[in-house]
Amino acid sequence: MSYARPHAGVHPVTHLWRKITVTDLGFSSATRVENGKLLIDKGELTALLRSDPNIKDVQLTIARPGDPVRIIPVKDVIEPRLSRIPGYPVFPGVLSAWDPDSDGIPSGEIVSLCGMVVTTVGSIVGFQEGIIDMSGPGARYSLFSGMHHLVLDISVKEGTERHEHEKSVRLAGFKASDYIARSSLDGPLSSGTLETLYNPADPGFHGSGQSGGRKRVPGIAYLYMLQSQGLLHDTYYCGVDVKKMPPRRIVPTEVLFGAIVSGNCVSACDKNTTYHHQNNPIILDLLRGHGVDWDFVGCVITNENVTLGDKQRSSTQAAELIASLDPDGVIVSKEGFGNPDADLMMNCSKIEAHGIKTVLLTDEFAGQDGASQSLVDSHPNADAIVSTGNANEVIVLPPMERVIGDDRVITELAGGSNKCRLPDGSVAIELQALIGSTNQLGFERISSRFK
Amino acid sequence: MAKEIERAGIPVAHICSIITISQTVGANRIVPAVAIPHPLGNPRLPPEEEKEVRRNLLRKALAALQTPIEEQTVFS
Numbered sequence: 001m002s003y004a005r006p007h008a009g010v011h012p013v014t015h016l017w018r019k020i021t022v023t024d025l026g027f028s029s030a031t032r033v034e035n036g037k038l039l040i041d042k043g044e045l046t047a048l049l050r051s052d053p054n055i056k057d058v059q060l061t062i063a064r065p066g067d068p069v070r071i072i073p074v075k076d077v078i079e080p081r082l083s084r085i086p087g088y089p090v091f092p093g094v095l096s097a098w099d100p101d102s103d104g105i106p107s108g109e110i111v112s113l114c115g116m117v118v119t120t121v122g123s124i125v126g127f128q129e130g131i132i133d134m135s136g137p138g139a140r141y142s143l144f145s146g147m148h149h150l151v152l153d154i155s156v157k158e159g160t161e162r163h164e165h166e167k168s169v170r171l172a173g174f175k176a177s178d179y180i181a182r183s184s185l186d187g188p189l190s191s192g193t194l195e196t197l198y199n200p201a202d203p204g205f206h207g208s209g210q211s212g213g214r215k216r217v218p219g220i221a222y223l224y225m226l227q228s229q230g231l232l233h234d235t236y237y238c239g240v241d242v243k244k245m246p247p248r249r250i251v252p253t254e255v256l257f258g259a260i261v262s263g264n265c266v267s268a269c270d271k272n273t274t275y276h277h278q279n280n281p282i283i284l285d286l287l288r289g290h291g292v293d294w295d296f297v298g299c300v301i302t303n304e305n306v307t308l309g310d311k312q313r314s315s316t317q318a319a320e321l322i323a324s325l326d327p328d329g330v331i332v333s334k335e336g337f338g339n340p341d342a343d344l345m346m347n348c349s350k351i352e353a354h355g356i357k358t359v360l361l362t363d364e365f366a367g368q369d370g371a372s373q374s375l376v377d378s379h380p381n382a383d384a385i386v387s388t389g390n391a392n393e394v395i396v397l398p399p400m401e402r403v404i405g406d407d408r409v410i411t412e413l414a415g416g417s418n419k420c421r422l423p424d425g426s427v428a429i430e431l432q433a434l435i436g437s438t439n440q441l442g443f444e445r446i447s448s449r450f451k
Numbered sequence: 452m453a454k455e456i457e458r459a460g461i462p463v464a465h466i467c468s469i470i471t472i473s474q475t476v477g478a479n480r481i482v483p484a485v486a487i488p489h490p491l492g493n494p495r496l497p498p499e500e501e502k503e504v505r506r507n508l509l510r511k512a513l514a515a516l517q518t519p520i521e522e523q524t525v526f527s
Contacts, residue, residue: 231488306487308469339487342469377475 015253016109020192022116031183054168059153068401073129077273082181084109091258093239116148120173121405128414130268130435141437221327227335228303234263247302247318267414269438297325304340319350329357345379352381363438389438389446399425453478464512480515
């Protein structure tokens with residue numbers, strides 16, 4: 001079983017996270033941040049993205065919080081970041097070769113542009129991409145509505161196969177994000193906030209643990225489930241398709257560098273976009289309380305595959321890896337819904353069989369009235385669950401003055417239907433169609449209570 | 452669906468990929484299928500072998516329907 005190791009010298013791996021806040025976006029002749037405004041060289045970025053032979057055209061558009069704008073169909077959302085660690089790139093293994101097991105994870109600084117994101121849209125590939133509304137009732141369900149978006153509306157050449165289409169759009173988002181970060185952050189930086197994040201010590205390391213000498217606090221591990229069912233439902237770790245990879249430990253702050261990226265065209269509400277992975281709140285909270293409120297003993301990533309045998313094998317390996325960290329309790333987060341509920345229950349029951357308590361984060365598909373069975377699978381030991389909301393709940397979204405992308409696809413989104421258009425131009429649609437609305441990492445505000 | 456049909460007095464064999472879900476939902480005769488994207492076939496096999504896989508699944512399901520059971524049973 002391979003472990004992402006810390007780079008020789010510094011233990012535990014420590015990352016300094018600098019955040020530069022962007023308050024507005026605009027286009028200009030040179031990409032840079034000026035007085036809090038990110039200016040983007042449209043020509044240079046467009047030329048970079050069009051160097052992909054599959055891409056026919058890219059339209060760059062800006063959307064701001066409060067604008068009467070609907071962005072649809074959204075494929076991915078990405079926060080531009082720059083690694084200031086020589087030789088360790090952002091999106092390791094994706095935009096450049098990187099093997100975490102031979103190269104190690106070095107300590108150092110990462111800088112992010114906060115308050116703005118790169119958002120990719122394009123003609124529909126998997127029928128299940130979603131909506132971001134920048135104002136109105138839909139905006140209450142997504143933190144993305146409060147951010148500035150550089151939207152890349154990408155069209156590919158005719159005849160491009162669907163997986164190639166998805167890959168070109170996915171890589172375009174990362175290239176644009178990397179270009180913006182390199183162009184605007186690669187120099188002396190004086191502003192921004194700074195946070196230091198200490199990772200858990202490696203198992204078997206007997207150095208100066210942060211909790212040394214203090215009273216014992218509970219050991220908490222995190223099992224991070226990643227959608228990996230193929231059929232354009234995929235996630236990548238250091239460029240490797242996670243369905244082809246056994247469960248493994250990661251250094252938690254690897255996610256800050258974009259080690260986990262989304263290639264998902266699944267239901268919008270509970271897929272993790274790359275932004276969600278870069279800012280995983282479970283990892284960040286566990287790191288922030290590490291050594292004080294609890295000992296964060298480690299993070300294991302695992303997949304959600306499509307055969308019973310693969311699900312059984314992955315859940316057994318994940319539970320063994322978790323048990324090797326010797327935690328008192330484990331937080332398990334799920335991605336997607338339906339058959340991933342079976343993976344969730346197998347992970348839960350096999351970890352509990354090691355005598356370790358679990359808490360599960362999941363959304364629910366309990367029908368529009370909330371009265372139906374909300375998960376397709378269950379287990380008697382799954383007795384501590386945090387719900388992130390009922391994705392079948394219907395919301396009415398009024399028409400928007402401006403659409404970025406193509407809103408004709410709204411009836412085809414998961415959560416929409418051919419009857420969802422109302423006479424006044426509104427749409428009655430399930431929360432399912434809104435990007436991140438029931439995110440199972442706990443990004444948003446809705447939940448449900450057991451009555 | 453399986454439960455409603457059985458409620459009407461007709462036995463059901465549920466062919467499904469993830470049998471734990473079928474068990475949770477309450478099907479009585481469960482026949483494991485191939486995979487979620489292709490429950491009744493295997494595109495990696497040559498056509499003759501795939502036909503055999505499909506034929507076997509159907510035979511298993513028909514046999515399950517004819518087998519008296521006392522509790523949830525997986526016919527693997």
